[in-house]
Amino acid sequence: MSVKSVLGDLQIVVERHSDVLxxxxxxxxxxIGLRVFGFLLSFFSFARNILWxxxxxxxxxxxxxxxSAAFCGHNLLxxxxxxxxxxxxxxxxRLNNSNEALLKVYAITQALTxxxxxxxxxxxxVLFDSIKFFYVEPIVGLxxxxxxxxxLMKQFLPxxxxxxxPIGRLKYTHLPFTAMLVALILALLKLTYFITFxxxxxGIQVSWTYLRFYKPHDTDDIYGDQIFFPSRTQLVFTLIGRICFRSLAKLGVCKRPIRHVDLNSLQSVTVGQINLPQIETSAKDSERRRQKALRELNDRLNKTRQTENLNFGGNWDEDEEDEDDTQAEAQSEIQIPAEIHSPNHNNDSQA
Structure with missing residues (x-):
């Protein structure tokens, strides 16, 4: 059986059971069941040799x-x-995400981490000749x-x-940083592996990067959320975040978001006493006036160029004669009517 046929069968199974997903x-x-089963297997040395x-x-x-290692590990915490x-x-x-979206971000974060x-x-x-992470501590668990x-909870219920x-309120938005701090303390106390920290x-960085840049949510922040960390340290972490973001953007990992505003979807919104349809109408009128002024200017420029071409194309004597003829024609065309020329015309005719 080829790999292509196996993938095809797997796709058919997923489509048939898509309602479950x-x-x-x-x-x-x-x-959860696989993780509990892997927890029990991890107490056996042969399973650790095969699965970890x-x-x-x-x-x-x-x-x-x-x-396999994702479902193993014998740490109860x-x-x-x-x-x-x-x-x-x-x-x-799941109230704010679909099952497919959750499974996708879970798989991406687990594998990349x-x-x-x-x-x-x-x-x-290689650099420090340290065998702690390369040979000793396993990468296990979810x-x-x-x-x-x-x-995700930080984004959903910030x-x-x-x-x-006594020292303050712990919110969902503080949970990622709190988890890092607790894991570091437990690792120093030898209650967990340091690699868990x-x-x-x-995992926080990978999932945040994916959710922020590849599955963006509605926010005005460019460099992410500062409230991962305590308020007094936000200035330092903002600087670090900008450096990391610009580095990733130059490497092509992240892209600066391009925001578009659809005015058609905002037609019913009023700002103070100004309605957006009125703004749109005035903008169209201004555009029409601008186009009309441009056409008139182009016509004048064309006429000026034609006049210059005629002046420089002929000889001066002919231009003078043409000018005299033009003046004579103008004088012959502009004639004052007899009725208007003499104010006493009617009186003379009556006499």
Whole structure:
């Protein structure tokens, strides 16, 4: 059986079950089931040797580990966060997104984050001779998807309060940065892998980049949302964001958005006492007057050029004769009527 036929059969299955993908959350429950099954398998050494992913294993083209490692990992905190993200949070953000869109951004973030981490591990191994990320710590779990869920929740419910603390209110818009901070603390306490912190940080960046530039939402910001971070640090992160954005734009990864405004869709909107249809009518009148003035100017220029060509094309004697003839014709044509020439004409005729 060829790869083309397998892909064709897979497409037929997806089309037949498209209602499930569009209207139900069963697909996300399947992901939860696979993650729980991978959690149980991860306690066995043979399963870890077959299913887990270390960056050096990609050199031997063990590509299936990119998929299998996503459902593995024996960290209970990671498993709990994944179940919460795929059940509660996903059902919440499905109100503003379709299942296909969610699955697409989940897959993109998971795959790209894993590949970026593998490249990062190889670079640290080559430059600094560090084996921590290249040989020791595995890339497992659906942590990038969990980070994507936080970004989506931040966009969907930015000002909703999650928790009130003595030092301030924690909102959904603060969750991505909070997750990074908590993961860093847990990694320093040896409760999770340090690579989990990198998965969250890179997953947030990848998902935000995709949602901002490749699936843009309605916003006036060019460099993204500053409220990922505490308000006192926004100035620093805004500067960093501009540098990153311009670098990605020069590399062709991102493009500056081009905004278009359709005036036809705003015809019923009034600004103060001015109605948009009136503005559009006055604009058309101004355009007509401008076009008319341009036509008149062109006619005058053409007449002037024709006159100059005639003056310079003939000889001076003929021009003088033509001028005399023209004056004589003008005088013969302009004659005062007898009735008007003599005010006493009527009186004379009566006499």
């Amino acid at each position: 569009k209207n139900y959350s069963a697909i996300f429950r399947v992901l 992913l270390h960056p050096y294993q990609l050199a031997s083209i063990e590509v299936w580990r990119i998929f 990671d498993l709990s966060w994944t179940i919460w993200s795929l059940h509660f949070a996903t059902n919440l953000i 894993t590949l970026i981490l593998a490249i990062f591990a190889y670079i640290t191994y 942590v990038p998807i969990c980070a994507t869920v936080l970004v 000002d909703t309060i999650v928790l009130t603390t 990198l998965q969250i940080a890179i």
